[in-house]
Amino acid sequence: MSYAEVNGINLYFETHGAGRPLILLHGGLGSGEMFGASLPAFAENHQVILVDLQGHGRTADVDRPLDYTLMADDVAALIDHLGLDRPDVVGFSLGGGVGLHLASRHPGKVGRLVATSAGIRRTAFYPDLLEQQAQVNAAAVEFMKETPMYELYQRVAPRPEDFPRLLDKIGEAMQRDFDFTEEVRGLQVPTLIMGADADMVPPSHFAEIFALLDGGQRDGGWMRDGRPKGGHALAILPGTTHYDIIDSPLFATTALAFLSQEM
Known part of the structure; x- marks a missing residue:
């Protein structure tokens, strides 16, 4: 359990297991703890680095928007800070988008990428x-108090009172139009696109x-x-949704199968 000062943010991370480095990036309103069900499988043969992204979990927010590119640069700086040699990256939802931007902006820092439900x-x-999503803002705090996301934030956040601020920032980010087509089209990092068969898209x-x-x-x-020239792959996990895909045994099994392929 440690912090790294990168890009003006005190980024929380923790390390589990030993082996080839693997960074796990969580979804919105969550933290690295979201990977609890799959962590033992990932850590069996990998040095797993769980990162709490800006404003999430044990990483306090800073005065900047929640932006994929900024958070991707944070993870790139963490890779340098830890002296990691092209670690693999598995991201879910928000973390999947951050992973795609990390691989697009810093291809030399990533081995393989699994972008899940992004x-x-x-x-x-x-x-x-x-x-x-248009209803997500600070006014939703009372409703959110009954959710695991609120419980997690109150338990681990450096400033638990910042939860309304996080809701405002997440809500604002979800209202911004985006299209990452060109970033994805130019990916040089072997990437597995994974999704649930009943996902948000x-x-x-x-x-x-x-x-x-x-x-x-x-x-x-x-x-x-005849397979994709860049070593890319696609997986749709049966019987899963956006809200439980990373808890499915198929998630870690599928991701690890892709990560274990030769470069």
Whole structure:
């Protein structure tokens, strides 16, 4: 359990296990603790670094927006701070988006990437979900008090009273239009696009992302020479949702299978 001063933020991280370095990036309103169900599998043969992103978990907020690029630069600086040699990265939801930007902006710092449940275009999200996201702000604190996210924040945050501020920032971030098509199209890091079969976006969106990475364009062939040129892959986990995919045994099994492939 440690902190690293990077980019003006006191970034919390903790390390588990030993082996090839693997960074896990959590979802919005969560922390590294979100990976509790899958952590033992990841840490069996890896040095796992759990990171609490800006304003989440044990990392206090700073005076800047919640922005994928800024948080990706934080993780890149942490990689340098720890002297890691191209660690693999597994990100979920918000962390998946941060992972995609990390691989896009700092390709030389990442070995392989697993981006889970991370839509790359705001318009891909279901309309009713976008309506719900519009209600996320400080005024929702009373409702959130009954949720695990609130309990976690109150238990571990350096300033528990900042939860309304986090809701405001998350809500503002979700209202910003975004489209990461070009960032994904240019990825040089072998990437697994993973999603639930009942996610916040339709499965077709994950297939669309895969197509940007040269996936699904041709038969893979007996000799596998038709697979995506960059070593990318796609996985839709059956019987899962956005809210339980990282608790499924299939999550760690699928991610580790991809990470263990030769470069």
